[in-house]
Amino acid sequence: MTKYTFPQNFMWGAAASGIQTEGSTNKANDSIWDLWHQKSPERFYRGISSETVTDTYHRYQEDVQNMKKVGFNSFRTSIQWSRLIKDYETGEVCQDAVAFYNNYLDEMIANGIEPMMNLYHFDMPAELQEKFGGFESKKVVDMFADYAETAFKLFGHKVKYWITFNEPIVPVEGGYLYDFHYPCKKDGKLAVQVAFNIILAHAKAVHRFNALELENSKIGIVLNLTPSYTRNDSEEDKKAAWYADLLFNRSFLDPMVKNEIPQELCDVLEEQGVTPETTSKEVELITTAKVEFLGVNYYVPRRVKAREASYDLDYFTPEVYFENYVNPEGRFNPYRDNNEILPTAVYDIAKNVQENYGNIPWYLAEIGIAMDVESEGEPGEDGLIDDSFRTGLMKEHLVQLHRAIQEGSNCFGVHQWTFIDNWSWLNSFKRRYGFYRLDLETGDRIPKKHGLWFKELATTGSFED
Template sequence: MKNIPTGFPADFLWGGAIAANQAEGAYDVDGKGLSVADINEFTDKVALDKKYNLELTTDYVKEAMQSEDRVFPKRWGIDFYHTYKEDLKLLSELGLKTFRTSINWTRIFPNGDEAEPNEEGLKFYDDLIDEIIANGMEPMITLSHYEMPLHLTLAYKGWYSREMIDFFVRFSQVILDRYHHKVKYWIIVNQINLIVHESFNHLGIAEDVVDDLTSAKYQGVHHEFVACGLVTKYAKSLNPDLQIGMMLCGGPAYPATCKPEDVFATVRNNQMEYFFSDVLLRGYYPGYAFRYFHDNGITVEFAEGDEEALKHTADFMSFSYYYTRIVDEESMKNKTGPYRNTELPANPWGWTIDPIGLRTFLNLFYDRYQCPIYITENGIGYHDQLEDDDTIHDPYRVDYYRAHIEQMKEAIKDGVDLRGYYAWGPIDIVSCSSSEMSKRYGFIYVDQDDYGKGSQKRLRKDSFYWMQKVIATNGEDLD
């Protein structure tokens, strides 16, 4: 009988992940255009648990593009565009084996529909990828991570427009041609199922240019599915050994009670979370999705060749894990969806802490797909205190990671083929959902406030030294 694993595989990839739009800054440097993230506004007048990038109108987009007095922190990020060499040295010191980042579409095609790429943008990523490798880290590159050119939301209708497929495939081909010999691991679309809280950020569909926004979102995702298939096909033509991944945000919800009605409502909810990975890993639309579309008056149009494109499926599954939610019959009827389990502790933003949920998701995903899995984001935001002696004591972060790593180890013992783990924001960056700097995830502190002010010094937190030890012992020493 085969023995169960006793710990993490010897070649386990311990990593960290960021997004270009949250870190690089330099939003108007070297020919870069404006992306959807560049109009994510920071305001301190909204409750912490209500800060999200929701639907936007074209008027909002135009006003934000022209505004000179509103605060858009992703335009400056942490200035990673100029500090990446020093930052990557620190991450190498932390012990990271791999580093995930994205390539900002607007650095390569500022408007998105140009015929030729911007060579200055490509030169930056030439240097960045070389530097990642020089620091002993395996690069994992995301092609679409909330960096769609704003021009494509105004001149077209974001991903609702079928033209987006060709624009994105052209961008992806340029990147793959340039880096396929240096980068093995790719994610085509970040958190492809996130079409509620990151609706505009993800799909770039202004709510006032379509008659039915819900149908438009699913049509946009369908166009992304087709683009993913075409990009995967092209990548494999360059090198069949490239590893192409798909990525979800989170996963299935728990039933709020054991009532059969609540359990079945949860099944229905979870099916439409699995929908995205079912298509990208199995290569076709499942029957439950057509039932969901019918029951909710949603229309998705297929063009000739779409079904064939979907057959080019991903090699691995990945997902971000931050919290779990619960569902009952009433929330499904009212279309309010999953909600917070108040029995679980949470951070100030209402993100619940559920380490066992990570083991649960890993088992559910592996049972369903039987393919390699990478956790490509995991972490928690807190307000950190910078002491007078430049130290940052963050035992809460150590506790969080310890509990989640323990559950990862249990999932591996369960038989899950978990290949890698990417801590989200190993260095502090601007928050995706709330565009604030004070929601900190990193093992490395960046001395900068929500308005971009500060020394920008990089300082190792207590958690830096703890995580350094964890990686050095391949997850064995968690004390």
């Protein structure tokens, strides 16, 4: 057995989002997820919407106690734009939302749990999408900056860690390339414009945050970084991986962390005829918006090979430069759509951040091991659900993270996705990730064995394997 010890004051906890947990009680306005479910409920697994979900709005006190039971010292969730802002033109806030978020933050802080608050988790207000096209519009970029400043002023004295966006590439992919988020468009040029506008919105929010000079508060970004691994060592496959990394990772990582827009990216976009509309002032804002920390979400690796088949879409997507590839010798999760398991990817991510991004302070903002209800089984005599498969895999990933930290990687925490099985977009509750199972009929939180292991890890800062 080897003992793996993590640094003192390491942040241990979980991540979630407002829209996936709070429910719709007293919500000021609809988001695009409410709107889409109204239009196309058949797109959602078993037709389940985000209306009730885990009902954190009413059960936050109980939930904070459950956080303590599994040893959390920190927790990331999000403020819902559509809950906090009552009138988007005037910026008037919903006082009920202000009270809820204050109470939730106070409850976490009183119980020794550091809140980390994210401002955008895929949940564009429906009104802004329908009127202006969401982040297709520069007007909405400015409205986001206004909303962000409002949140900073309201809660900045309580929140030490702010995040502008979670996985900002996902609304681009889902809403404008691959049809798994609203508005379900397939338009490569529009996708690139939305991506640029989101980066600009982030930059404007960072500048608003810095202007307030909030004491003991930091601002960062959470990106889903997926290393690209090749089929073989051929130059063609290596070039395919380079393109995948440029378009899926560096497209957001370089502007938001290095404050650089890669020339290679500009060349690709020009080659494809999808260059976004920008101004020199906007580029200046992006290249001067310094973040203080990075969150990294990791689930699965990306496998690519040089394109062999012809590219048959009539609009631009990154796959014009490569094909996705399934490793025939890979190891796969039998409980989540056979996704590949590759713990060494965590080490590769950590070293990339260390060597190519100034070793910026970063944390593993999401790492999730999905199982379905059937594979987890029913609670045993001890009242716990046996998800030891999840614990085993988490150990393997943390061994790789520990190796990187020993080599100098500036990692300060690990947050697992997620706290309680939560509603997850089109998948609804198909995939379960939580420390607690959510009973969809009663709303009860049922503990899982993995939580006992995690509490020991969080309490001692170490584990043996």
